[in-house]
Amino acid sequence: MSNATAETAPLMFQAPSDALLRVEDVALSFGQVRALKTVTMHARRGEVTAIVGDNGAGKSTLVRCISGVHRPDSGVIEFDGAPVNFRSPEDAREEGIETVHQNLALVEDLTVWQNLFLNRELMRGFGPVKFLDRRAMKREAATMVSSLAVNVPPVASRVRRLSGGQRQAVSICRAAGFTSKLIIMDEPTAALGVQETARVEELIQRLRDEGHAIILISHNFDQVLRLSDAVWVMRAGRCVAGRRTAEIDGDEIVGLVTGARPGDLPAEKLQGDLT
Amino acid sequence: MSNATAETAPLMFQAPSDALLRVEDVALSFGQVRALKTVTMHARRGEVTAIVGDNGAGKSTLVRCISGVHRPDSGVIEFDGAPVNFRSPEDAREEGIETVHQNLALVEDLTVWQNLFLNRELMRGFGPVKFLDRRAMKREAATMVSSLAVNVPPVASRVRRLSGGQRQAVSICRAAGFTSKLIIMDEPTAALGVQETARVEELIQRLRDEGHAIILISHNFDQVLRLSDAVWVMRAGRCVAGRRTAEIDGDEIVGLVTGARPGDLPAEKLQGDLT
Amino acid sequence: MQQPSLPTDRAGAELALGGPSLGTRVSEALRDPGRWADWAALIGLVVLVIVFQSLNSTFLSSTNIQAMLVASAILIVLSVGQTFVIATAGIDLSIASTMTLAAVVFGFAFVHGWGLVAAILLAICAGAFVGILNGTLISRGKITDFIVTLGTLSAASGLALVIANGKPVTIISEPLLRLSTGTVGIFGYSFLIALAIAVVAHVVLFHTRFGTYVLATGGNSEAANASGINTKRIKTAVYAISGLLAGVGAILLVARVGAAEPAANTSFLLNSVAAVVLGGVSLFGGRATIAGPVIGALLLTALVNGLTLLGVSQFYQPLAVGIVVVLAAFLTRFQK
Amino acid sequence: MQQPSLPTDRAGAELALGGPSLGTRVSEALRDPGRWADWAALIGLVVLVIVFQSLNSTFLSSTNIQAMLVASAILIVLSVGQTFVIATAGIDLSIASTMTLAAVVFGFAFVHGWGLVAAILLAICAGAFVGILNGTLISRGKITDFIVTLGTLSAASGLALVIANGKPVTIISEPLLRLSTGTVGIFGYSFLIALAIAVVAHVVLFHTRFGTYVLATGGNSEAANASGINTKRIKTAVYAISGLLAGVGAILLVARVGAAEPAANTSFLLNSVAAVVLGGVSLFGGRATIAGPVIGALLLTALVNGLTLLGVSQFYQPLAVGIVVVLAAFLTRFQK
Amino acid sequence: ACGSTSSTGSSGGGSATDSLKIGAVIKGLDNPFFQAMESGIQEGSKTENASVSVQAAASISDTTGQADKLSSMAGQDYNCFIINPITGTNLVQGLAQLSTKKVPLINIDSPIDAAAAKAAGANIATYIGTDNTAAGEMGGAEMAKLLPSGGDVALIGGTSGDVTSAARLDGFKKGIPANINVVQTVAADWDRQTALTKATDLITAQPNLKAFFVANDDMGLGVAKAIANANKKGQIKVISVDGIKDGLEGVKSGDISAVVAQYPFVIGQMGAEACKAAHEGKTLPTKVTAPVQVVTSANVDKALSSAPKPAESYADPIADLLK
Ligand SMILES: Nc1ncnc2c1ncn2[C@@H]1O[C@H](COP(=O)(O)OP(=O)(O)OP(=O)(O)O)[C@@H](O)[C@H]1O
Ligand SMILES: Nc1ncnc2c1ncn2[C@@H]1O[C@H](COP(=O)(O)OP(=O)(O)OP(=O)(O)O)[C@@H](O)[C@H]1O
Ligand SMILES: [Mg+2]
């Protein structure tokens, strides 16, 4: 935990005292599939922390553990200084963790504005009786979406009708619209066009500058190098390396991801793999 | 149709006689949404034809018209020299058009091998009675998937369990496994990792070299420049430009996609936009 | 992009309820082919009325309209309850048995001298209790809705038999008789009650958070859950609503037949689901209206009434009902 | 990567049916918590048998087992048919009425001197006809399965009343009598027929193309369609199967009661769906087994048999049935 | 408020020159008992200027459906109603509608609850029928003859909670002597197949069972089949209630020991004739007891030949009125 070792030891063993999120030795199996073996990583306020890795490496599963969708079989997750044990996404959201899931958790049969304001509806009241303020929500939704999307879908159309990228834009708008401490984005720009990608990158930078912590999962290493402050590399259910982005280049990332470079895990941590 | 104008007129007006697919003035509206205004394009055997464009530009809708999911409101689609009017994806597939849809048309409750062999099951017979050859399908499925994926999912696991990239790999395996004249891939590498992307690109090149026509939709312009022989740019429901890839560079594509460059459509074609 | 922090509530800046005008919304709905299905029941109803009226002129007489509306009241109340459940992609098979149980509970309380109001409240509570039991077993116990409500279907009717000792209890109560026979114009009191319930249900479904959560839970419960909606609570709530409305239905039933009977009235179960589906609500959840099921219930009632007026033989009536139900659903196919 | 061109058929290189050994598959199934639900019915059945046997030793007497198996035959046949429909995310509400209609058609043909075989074939054809009608209206007419089969429920029972003129027809036929009373060991012929149908259904569902297409249509009909499966034809086919099996059920029914009656048989409808769902088949389609629904049908039959043997009062029986059905579904919750 | 009299034709009591329009609402639909009743009604109203419309509930438990049907008919210009309610009170609302119209109301088979009729302000012109309890009692008495030394009997009823079934079974229990012991009562939903299954179970459960009493003939035939399947024909007796043709055939073949026949045809016919009599201005007796007869192997041939009417003569005060 001391900064003295910062130069010699890789990032993953540092766990700085100001880390907003600290994940330690988290493991999760689905029946026979050991999706996460032991994962240790952390993320800091005001930084973009990237997670990279092959398909099926366990990135989304890790994210789902952090955001309360899955409960880890073992290990500790600390958020904002205290260990947490989320029993549902609601718990995580209440603590201030907002997630853009890879499978785009939108309700297809609801309209764009209903999805954007799901669980944080604008209300207007007659005394104690409160009703949805549909008009205000539609208006604000239109502004929100048009700031990200180029071909703006009508906010009153159902999400089922949207193109792949339009859906992703709606997801991201949703997540960014909440006031949260940590925003997790699982491959947010995978389906986006060039212009939209640029806007999302701007958004990420703005959120970071406002002091939010951001976890970004991406297969686009250029993007990772451009946006992130720290990078974690996952391989087959483990975080095998963590680096400050400034200290790494594309080749090293590729090497770590593919396994051409072994990573920094000490041998005793790898024991479990034999079983 | 003459090659004489090839130098002066852009690609889109050439419609060479050896084009495998020719789309002319195809239009499609969903209620109020004019997803395709008038689209004209073509694709040739032994070439990779890329389609690029912003989110919601109409790329996937165009693909769905070609592969028989939607029927265009107007316009002509010619395939292999004859006009076609597919009433269902089955029709298109029988003609030799295979598609990897953006929304990954997999059956989540079936296993990987069942999805791979859906509608082309291997059978073994006792005389005239034929049963599924489950064992052979599993075995072949394992080989097929492991050639594309790095973290190979067990072929007997249900697709519902797979990671985003693993699903995409299964989809692509499916499409490549059929003998078809035209293979359409709608953002095939969007969810893939670096290694998997490289393998898919190899696959695409191999399929092209075998003489298949390939239509590739991608937001990754580097990939488009690397792989394709011709590029079509879509904007707001139209093909606004078509080029040989050799004659175009990344900046020009970006310009055409964003509208910074107007494209090559003659003014009379744009009339419809006023309504 | 919006500010990350959004106001979560706004004082009534705009007071007009519901945004765009009715006209706009109707014309919007008409342009959207996917929504034609929502109007199947209405078209069916209109066609049916025209056919019956042309065959028998007493069909649209005020007495007959009044009789039909009153006859439809119970079915409307049950269909509204069923709509909430179906909107979450569930189904409440116990709705008719719950009504029977609530009726018997009412009868038990009434003859044991509880007084009308207390007996009514007890009956409604009994209905709501079954609903909450259903909801809890389904959401907490994670058992399929179909099995749970099939179980309570059987259990509630058994309990009704036990409580009533297998015998109907005659209820003679002046206010209840007035409830079943009194009218305002051509609208019977029981129909007005059903209508009021439908209006409240509409407001709840489309103008409150709860309604949005119901639709979200039905549309994609994983996504609803991931956005922090407590889908278990919502599931429990819709079954509670359905049970509660079954309790209300029980009061109307007792008033109508003048007795609390333990024999199950099974036709209400299938009819309540049929009204909802004819009303254009998908059994797969996520999309619903209240007007649709209400019209569906009216359609089913008018159908049997019309066939009776025309003197169609008892053997041919089920045949006719079956054909008309399919035709009513089929009508919309030609509208697109 | 494979060659783009794949062999579409292979001569029987391997003759062993079904790939991995049974042992492997069972242990695989046990390790997969998602599949525990498939075994709910079996666990429920075993628990029920233990409880009943310990309370009344005649429960497992060979006479009683034989009686139970014979009593379950019709429900098994119907549940198998219902399974195919539910596997495509549909539901066949008309299954019991179709059986009634087929029984009446059989009776009509029989008393009009058609001869046993011809009458049986006609009855089965009548069932299949209703099924094809259902399937066509659902797949071509694009009307919700629920409404279509609700319509045919009503129409088929009406038609049965019309054909039978509302009266039962006594059928006296030596072969039919033997069918209902003959046994091989403790297995009655009718149970053996039901079992044979279940085995064939299992092979069709898991070892033929058609079966895969049924599951694909239920799992994701868009995807199935996009991969060139004619989902309309599949939908029509499953309803035809369900109707056909209702026809077979009708023969068993006529043989059992010795008469062709226009009675509604409504309990068979809910029980057939309950058996399927208890058997672990999802109402949302895409996943199915045949063994599950068969065990579900046995469970439901054993339950009523056991309660009667124990002398549980008629009022408490529905209560007990309801509770046990929910418990049977609940059992699996503790297994995970 | 309601019952603002409809346009024409509903002249109460009416003169003999008016045409007679009879509306009838009866119970079952898929049950031969009520079909015989319908034929009786049709038969009884066969006169040149009388017409009849018979409506039935969708099933024996469809109380509200029956009420709906009466309500829709009440709005029309029928000038006499024949009513066979599913329960004592389920038609109370339609009766309230009819009460203001002063048309004669003939109650057949199941009695309308007197208090309910009073609350609705309805005036029942006459009741024609047999008490189901009395029919059950006759079954009990016959059982005493069949089992002189007593023994165990089981009862099979219709749908649980059904009124008719409960009355027949209760009557039976009243009618049996002390040495006959009711060991179990089960519900078989008025369904032959269910009755067969449950009877099979009961034969297994009660090895000393001597007889079944069954709430209707259709189920009785199912019970007889169960006994035959168990090779106990003759050892276990069956008595059922109704007297439909198949039931009588069952007695003839020895499958059923005795049937308590209620002659729904006669009840229906008397109902229609009561309408005629009322239309002609005659005063109806307040209660007419329809014939009930126990049919055993001794008198089954006569019963069959005279079906759907009873073999022995019976008092018909309504026919007397019309003479
Ligand atoms: N619910 C589940 N049940 C069983 N296995 C699962 C489940 N979810 C994920 N897995 C498995 O866990 C592994 C990790 O999956 P995960 O989705 O975390 O990968 P990922 O790193 O996000 O990959 P991608 O880049 O493709 O999105 C995969 O092998 C996947 O098959
Ligand atoms: N079924 C539909 N009903 C209504 N509108 C639709 C439907 N399908 C697509 N659209 C609309 O048509 C337009 C084009 O959609 P399409 O999916 O073709 O875009 P795309 O170019 O593939 O975008 P992306 O890059 O995001 O995948 C979008 O505005 C979309 O909202
Ligand atoms: Mg992922």
Ligand SMILES: [Mg+2]
């Ligand atoms: Mg697209």
